[in-house]
Amino acid sequence: MPILELREVSHYYFTKKGYTKALENISFSMEAGQFISLLGPSGCGKSTILSIVGRLLENTSGKVLIHNEPIDKNEAEIGYMLQQDYLFPWKTVLDNVMLGPKIQKRQNKELEDRAKKLLQEVGLGNVLSQYPKELSGGMRQRAALVRTLMNNPEIFLLDEPFSALDFQTKLKLEDLVATILKNYHKTTILVTHDIGEAIAMSDSIIIMHANPGRIAHVYDVPEVLRNETPMIARKHEAFQPLFDKIWQDLEETESKEKIGDST
Numbered sequence: 001m002p003i004l005e006l007r008e009v010s011h012y013y014f015t016k017k018g019y020t021k022a023l024e025n026i027s028f029s030m031e032a033g034q035f036i037s038l039l040g041p042s043g044c045g046k047s048t049i050l051s052i053v054g055r056l057l058e059n060t061s062g063k064v065l066i067h068n069e070p071i072d073k074n075e076a077e078i079g080y081m082l083q084q085d086y087l088f089p090w091k092t093v094l095d096n097v098m099l100g101p102k103i104q105k106r107q108n109k110e111l112e113d114r115a116k117k118l119l120q121e122v123g124l125g126n127v128l129s130q131y132p133k134e135l136s137g138g139m140r141q142r143a144a145l146v147r148t149l150m151n152n153p154e155i156f157l158l159d160e161p162f163s164a165l166d167f168q169t170k171l172k173l174e175d176l177v178a179t180i181l182k183n184y185h186k187t188t189i190l191v192t193h194d195i196g197e198a199i200a201m202s203d204s205i206i207i208m209h210a211n212p213g214r215i216a217h218v219y220d221v222p223e224v225l226r227n228e229t230p231m232i233a234r235k236h237e238a239f240q241p242l243f244d245k246i247w248q249d250l251e252e253t254e255s256k257e258k259i260g261d262s263t
């Protein structure tokens with residue numbers, strides 16, 4: 001049984017001036033532990049999909065099911081990792097990570113040990129009592145990842161979490177995040193503009209077109225790449241051919257849209 005399923009989901013944004021059809025007939029499903037990326041031009045509805053799966057928006061039509069139940073009837077925890085880390089600057093790394101349990105009044109020694117273990121796993125074991133401003137961007141994102149993991153979400157939504165980082169940090173973080181999410185068997189949707197990142201991290205890639213946002217193609221990443229960590233996958237001989245194919249696909253989309261605009 002899929003953990004998440006979208007069936008012919010459409011979404012309209014209504015404004016005073018009219019409406020925008022942001023999504024048209026989006027259908028896909030995900031097995032537990034699967035990692036997919038949404039790739040496509042600006043405005044094709046990637047963030048709208050994340051907002052619907054994250055229960056921030058209700059889709060206009062179609063069905064969104066978690067464990068075969070309507071999303072609003074299901075209590076599965078959904079975790080977010082965004083471009084900005086949203087750590088509280090006045091709290092230490094450990095206190096930031098323990099914030100969820102504290103708010104839910106579940107704070108105990110066991111959870112604190114779990115937080116420390118996770119921080120250790122992401123290489124932040126020696127900065128528990130430091131403040132976010134004392135950390136690099138990559139370290140802050142690692143703390144944000146642990147904070148999200150503390151809530152034990154079944155589904156992880158990654159909205160361009162690496163886009164503000166320098167290239168080297170981004171590659172290292174992709175590796176770490178992919179490995180951790182795989183080890184903890186999380187089901188993940190990544191929104192990105194980066195074809196290489198999508199190939200290196202995902203099991204499959206959904207290419208979207210805009211106006212209205214819809215699924216154009218789905219690429220399954222070959223097993224030889226899926227079995228590797230992102231850093232190694234990027235160097236694999238199967239990487240570039242898939243990159244070129246997806247690049248071509250997105251170029252064609254863009255030129256079709258430009259022709260569409262001028263008519």
Ligand SMILES: Nc1ncnc2c1ncn2[C@@H]1O[C@H](COP(=O)(O)OP(=O)(O)OP(=O)(O)O)[C@@H](O)[C@H]1O
Nearest residue numbers: 013015020022041042043044045046047048049213
């Ligand atoms: N709150 C809103 N009100 C009205 N229209 C909106 C709203 N949010 C998004 N839209 C429109 O819906 C469409 C899809 O937007 P969305 O932000 O989901 O795309 P995206 O693929 O995530 O874009 P980007 O890559 O630029 O973040 C766009 O045409 C956008 O202008």
